[in-house]
Structures are given as C-alpha cells and as structure tokens.
Amino acid sequence: MMHRGNYTSQEQQPEPVPVPTEKPRNPVVDTIQQLGQTTVPVMDSNIFCMTIIGQVEGHLVLPPQNKTTKYEHLIPQLVAAEQNSKIEGVLIVLNTVGGDVEAGLAIAEMISSLSKPSVTLVLGGGHSIGVPIAVAGDMSFIAETATMTIHPIRLNGLVIGVPQTFEYLEKMQERVVRFVMSHSRITEQKFKELMFKTGELTRDIGATVIGPDAVTYGLIDAVGGVGAAIRELNRRIEENRARASAVIQ
C-alpha cells in the first residue's frame, strides 16, 4: 500500500471519482501545453556539472563519426559558472579518449584557475589529453574500473621530418607533463616512466593505468564514484561558505 495517503480521503467519500485537477501534473506536458516548448523548468542546483566525452575538439572540426566535446562551448561555460553567483561548485565528469592538445590544456587551465571548488571524476576513461583535465580540479576521483592511458604525443597532421619538428613535439609533451606534475602528486620520473613504458600497449609505447593504480601513483587523489565526488564537492562548498562568512564577521 504505497499510495495509501492518496486514497484515504477518497475512501471517506461515497463516490471515489478521481477529480481531474488533482492528478499529478507532469511538468513536461505542462510546459508543452502552456509554452509550446519541451524545455523542462530547470531546478536550481548550486553545482554545475560539466561532462567531457569522446574527443576534445579544438582547432579542427573532426569528422562526424567522432563524438566530440567542443572547447569553444566549455570555456564560456566555465566563465559563466565562475561568474554566476548561484553556482557554488563545479563537478567535471570525464570519459574521454583525448583530443586536441591546445584545447585540452585550455580546459585544464580554466578548471584549475576557478575560484569555486571543483572536483573531477574519471568514469570509463580519461586518456591522453584527458589526463591533465582529470588532475585540474581541487580534488580528483577515479572510478574503480576507469582507465587512463598515458603515452607520448605522436606525430600527426602535416609535419616535416626535421629535428625541429621533434623538438616542437617534445615541447608540447613537456607542457602536458608539467601541468600534470604541478596539479597532482605524481613525480616527473614516474609519469615519464609510464609514458615511455614498452610492452603494455599493442600499438604504442605508454601505459594504461587502472583506477586504484592511478591513486597509488599519485596521479588521482582517490578512488570513488559520483557519490564520493558530490560529497567532497559539498564539503568544499561548505568550507568555502564558512570562510566567506568568517571574512564578513
């Protein structure tokens, strides 16, 4: 008898005819009827959840078989989240296979420079350029089964086989390595060891790090899912509020 509460008033009446106005209203149907659109009224949440999936698309529009996350949309979203007073924390959920170096680093820098608490969560995978994004938040989580592939930046696109090209790639790689080092507990030595590991990936050098290993290496802060991530984010939001009110007093 789960709906007992709904029926008690009707039991007392001689004719339990359901009154149409008392039907539970469907907000979607309501908005279609009243406004002619299907947009559901948004519940005000103090957390902004940003998902980064598929390829991080940057300067190059990728062919349509790729699922992409467009950085030109994420960057203003982060600016809006930072500026919007209703948003008190940002949760970044990652399941990405990598993508554009510049775009990925731009997103990672944006996340790391937010003044509001940010927590990242790697679900499924956070590969290649997903690694700096995964460590960019104040605290990072990885699901037990999630993986992160760390490998060198490969040659692609229009390149000329001259020593300068390799120096350039090395510099690009160094940007990623530095960012990851300065935003996580992993040492440069360990990160490069994983990056240049042989015999683990079939087509490349590098390593695949699974959930708990990422924490052991110091790349990610803790193993956990969405519950742990939200709990941590709420804790940080509370801390932030307490600090803000202490300043006012």
Place this chain on the structure above:
Amino acid sequence: MILYTSMPLEMVLNGWDQEREATLELVRDGVRMQVQAVSPGVGRIVRLLDCDLHRYLDPGLAPGTLIMLAPMDRVDSSMIGT
C-alpha cells in the same frame, strides 16, 4: 594542431576529406548560432556564436541539440545583430 588521443588516428580522421554539409547561421531568442540542417525544419546546433554568458549553461543550447527551424531561418544577413 596536434591530436593527443588514445584512439587510432585513422579512425578519428576517417572521412576527413569528405565534403561537410553547409551550416547556416541564425538568431533565436537573442542567441546567434551556427546550425546544421538535418532534415526539413530540423537543425542541429553546431556552436553558439554570440549570446549572453549565462545562456551557455542552458543544456537546451548545447552543441548537438536538435532545434526546430522556422521558414525564415536561412542565411539571412538582415537578422544578424537583431
């Protein structure tokens, strides 16, 4: 432009040289956006070009969202800036 991805590049870039569908630019509720027509009357948002900052947080305006196109939604320079 360097792609740093764990996916094989030939898979990512497959169809790279194929012609893409043309996009159109339209203004809807003060949001100027680039839209790709998917079928008559329906378009898919490619990217937002110009709008208020908070509109970027609207999930209904995220790239990939389908929107209804009105007959006047063509590449129309007179609408730009309205």
